[in-house]
Amino acid sequence: MATEKIKIKLQGHEKFALREGWINKALQILPENPDAFTRRDATDLFGIGSNMVKSLRYWMRAFGLTNNAGTELSETGRLxxxxxxxxxxxxxxxxxHSYIAKNEEFATTWFMYFNRCDAEELEKSEVVTILSREIKKYVNGGSFSEKSLSNDVDVLLNMYSRNKEKLNPEDKNISPFSHLALIKKLDGKYVKCHPSKRIFPEEVVLYELSLRLIGNEGISIEEVLFGEKGIVKIYNLSSVMANDYLDRLDTAGYIRVDRTAGLDMIYPVRELNPRNIIEDFYENN
Structure with a gap:
């Protein structure tokens, strides 16, 4: 019996990191123009070059903002x-970020970096080496382009970090994800950083829990924090920070955290719906 081929995606972005203003273009244009990405006048419609249009189409899907065909916004995209x-x-x-960091099929490098690259301070070449090793294990003998992986790593590191010496608030080439400050470039190395509590609301953790609790009466703290696609991994939280957010959500009455008798479980106290959490956040902030 033939082994099912494992799907991965490298370099779907045409070597363009996501830029300020791109997502807004697609959010505005796509609802009225389902064929926007494939039209002959797509470059005029979006006001960017043809390869940038292809890149934007990729980013919209990689971030879970469109359907697979890129013809309509997803529920998250509409919100x-x-x-x-x-x-x-x-x-x-x-x-x-939550979506792309867990999107192993369509943003494989992002998934591998945030889930399987635990070293906190690396040169770009070291990141490529680690991710190459992890992808080889993941595809179980399948082939992939090392050059495409290297280009992916370039784009990822540029998207999430920025050179402070060259920082210009008016520079539209800056990626909006640099504002999250998850990666810092220091002396030629890229350093993973914990997010600032000032820009990391507890509703982000609540959203993750709502996804994990779909169809489950409870989930283990170990799994939700440290497992694959866990909160500590994809957001680079410290264990102390992550548990603090759980305790705050417990105090607020959303969940019950049970650490007695070695159970270490999380149970929902009220219905947690991902869409409702997103809507409630926007309407109350």
Whole structure:
């Protein structure tokens, strides 16, 4: 019996990191123009070059903002279009980051970096080496392009970090994800950083828990924090920070955290719906 081929995606972005203003273009244009990405006049419609249009189409899908065909906004895409089309709230960026960091099929490098690259301080070449090793294990003998992986790593590191010496608030080439400050470039190395509590609202953790609790009466703290696609991994939280957020959500009456008798479980106290959590955040902040 033939082994099912494992799907991965490298370099779907045409070597363009996501830029300020791109997502807003798609959020505005796509609802009225389902064929926007494939039209002959797509470059005029979006006001960017043809390869950038292809890149934007990729990013919209990689962040879970469109259907697979890129012809309509997803539920999350519609919510962001309604409440924060210019990505001005860090909550929006975290929700988008949540999707791409768990998107092993369509944003494989992002998934591998945030889930399977535990070293906190690395040169770019070291990141490539680690991710290459992890992808080889993941595809179980399948082939992939090392060059495409290297290009992916370039884009990822540029998206999430920025050179402070060259920082210009008017520079539209800056990625909005640099504002999350998850990666810092220091002396030629890229350092993973814990998010600032100032821009990391507890509703981000509540959103993650709501996804994990779908169809479950409870989940283990170990799994939700430290497992694959766990909160500590994809948001680079410290264990202390992560547990603090759980305790705050417990105090607020959303969940019950049970650490007695070695159970270490999380139970929902009220119904947790991902869509409702996103809507409630926007309407109350």
């Amino acid at each position: 962001i279009a309604q409440y924060d089309p210019y990505l001005e709230d860090s909550f929006t960026l975290w929700i988008m």
